[in-house]
Amino acid sequence: MKSLLNVTKLTKTYGNIKACNNITFELYPGQVLGIVGESGSGKSTLLNSIGNNLLIDSGEVIYVNQKNQVLNIKQIPESQHRKLTKTEWGFVRQNPRDGLRMNVTAGANIAERLLDVGVRHYGNIRQEAAYWLEQVEIDTNRMDDFPHTFSGGMQQRLQLARVLVTKPRLIFMDEPTGGLDVSVQARLLDLLRSLVRNLNLSVILVTHDLGVVRLLAHRLLVMKNGSIVESGLTDRVLDDPQHFYTQQLVSATLVP
Amino acid sequence: MTQTKSTNNQPNASTESGFNFAYLDEQTKRSLRRAILKAVAIPGHQIPFSSREMPMSYGWGTGGIQVTASVIGKPDTLKVIDQGADDTTNAVNIRRFFAKVCGINTTEKTSEATLIQTRHRIPETPLKEGQTIVYQVPMPEPLFVIEPSRTEAAKMHALEEYGSMYVKLYEDITNFGHIATAYDYPVMVNERYLMKPSPIPRFDNPKMNNNPALQLFGAGREKRIYAVPPYTKVKSLDFQDYPFNIEKWDNKACKFCGSTDSYLDEVVTDNQGTRMWICSDTDYCHHQQKSGIDS
Structure with missing residues (x-):
């Protein structure tokens, strides 16, 4: 099987601080890759230098797109990169406020990704939005409500719906369960697991949990x-x- | 430095002494013309210019007045309208200002004007080739409601990323069942740049499309000039299943001229809530009344 994403010797420094040092890994279609580590270990920098347009010092990020083209992410034009982040890629942030537009309705949040790719039929957009709300277990009655009226778990699921509507292949998640209580976390994880399997998603999941x-x-x-x-x-x-360090990390986990 | 003087721009007896022709100095006018040329070359694209202090406050048409000053010449006939009317404070003052500093002819008739400065309306009388219309623009950036950062907005223009602009239209339909944006309705110019047409009612949007006149837009406070050259495609944003449409006044006609196809203002006439509808374009209304008497 061919890999979807290939990161080779990625290095990113902030002055004297090496945020990412010689990072190399591969990601295959349908694979979920977890990145763990303490705060300040460079997890989010790694995510941003792949998924966002963060400039890196050296290294290569190779992505194979839907049309089987091999793209060197750090060399493609910015327009192409931005298009990737709006279609084949998706970002789920720890704080839903960063990933959602809080001043427009839930439906519009999902619609935006479709509008970005040029869908111009209101009825079809509504239908798609309703479908994906159902998929992430949000009542479609809430489609015309603002995200700030949603609970934390729902906002997180709305973020997911917003990302999934363009049928992405690769999703970046930065602490998706961060601010949620345990039972809501469990539901979100359950949902994530089934979505990842059913949609054959590849995920890079940054967390400390x-x-x-x-x-x-x-x-x-x-x-x-x-x-x-x-x-x-x-x-x-x-x-x-x-x-x-891993030993320390594992032994530090609370077991109820 | 060389002094630029053209012979037909010499002030005559009727002009106020001590001012250069059209108030601005020649260098400033040239810099504005450069911006205008650039704007015409890239329809709908906003060109920055160094906006000058004008003898009026921001929001009263300082952008439009600077554009007018830089394109006006001795043979021009100027018409100034404010909300369609020739006789409102803003229109009267700007017209008098140019009469004073240029000594040019002014008119209230759309058909006789070569240069029209406007606030919030496009005349009902169709514009012709050779005419220039100058819009006063308060906020030139259409993406402003979606993207507060100018840098990011510029990038979105450059990469033609206009999807998020439709979010507002989506929200309108969701809330009101139709697109409720009534003025400053965003348009695509020449199938490339998203543009704000200044706060004209959406009724006037179709008039911009393929218009034989040159359309110039000046935003004084925001320091931007943009343009729509003659015969350029201007399309209002819409959805396939919610096409763009203009305002309609069911069974209402202008009280004075009886027109049913012009933009009507609603006027409350007494304390009992009696209303009447009148043409917003005064010149058009006079013309209609006159032709009604003639026939």
Whole structure:
């Protein structure tokens, strides 16, 4: 199987600080890759240098698009990059306020992605929006309500619907369960798991919650101080941690 | 530095002494003309210019007046309208201003004018080749409601990313069942640039399409000039299942001239709530009345 995303020796520094140091990994279609590590370990910088237009110092990011074209993400024109982020890619942020337009209705939030790709039929847009609201288990009656009237979990699911409407292949998630309580987290994770499987999505999932990666991620990268210290199958890494830091991380997890 | 003087721009006896022709100095006018040429070359694209202090406050047409001043010449006949009327404060003052500093002829008749400065309306009488219409623009950036950052908005223009502009129309239909934007209705110019047509009613939007006259837009406070050259495609944004349409006044006609196809203003005439509808375009209304008497 050909890989979807290929990151080679990606390095990004902020002055003297190496936020990402020689990061190399591959992502295959339908795979969920978890990235864990403490705050400041470079997880979000890594995500942004792949998914957003953050300038990197060196390294390569290769993405194979829907038409099977091999794209060097750091060399394609900005217009093409922005188009990718609006069609084949999706971003789910920790804070829904960053991923949603709070001053327009839930329906409009989903509609925007379709409008961006040139759909100009109101009725069809409504239908699509309703369909994806159902998929993320939001009552379609709430379509014309503002996102700020939604609960945290619903806002997160709305973000997901907004991203999924253009049928993306690769989704970046930055702590998607961050501000949610445990039962809502569990529901969101459950939903994510079935969506990922049914839609054959590839996901890069940044989190510091080992429970989340245990449930969702097929493979796991452990980052510390900008470098990958350990990688492998999730269960292997978590059950048999090799690196000192991973051992610490696993043993620090609260078990009720 | 060389002094630019053209012979037909010499002030005559009727003009106020101590001012250059059309108030602005020649260098300023030239810099504005450069911006205008650029604007005409890229229809709908906003060109920055160094807006000058004018003898009136922002919001009263400082952009339009500067554009007018830079294109006006001795042989021009100027018409100024404000909300369609020739006799309102803004229109009267700007007309008198140019009469004073240029000594040019002014008119209230659309057909006789070579240069028309307007606020919030396009005349009902169709414009002709050779005429120039100058719009006063308060806010030139159509993406402003969606994207507060000018840098990002410029990028969106450059990459033709106008999808989010439709979010507003989507919200209109969702809330009101139809597109409720009544004025400053966004348009696509020459199938490339998204443009704000200044706060004209959407009734006037179709008049911009393929218009034989040159259309110039000046925003004084925001320091932007843009243009629609003659015979350029101007299309109002809409949805396939909610096509663009203009305002209609069911069974209403102008009280004075009886017109049913012009833009009508609703006027409350007493404390009992009696209303009448009259043409917003005074010149058109007079013309209609006159031709009604003649026939």
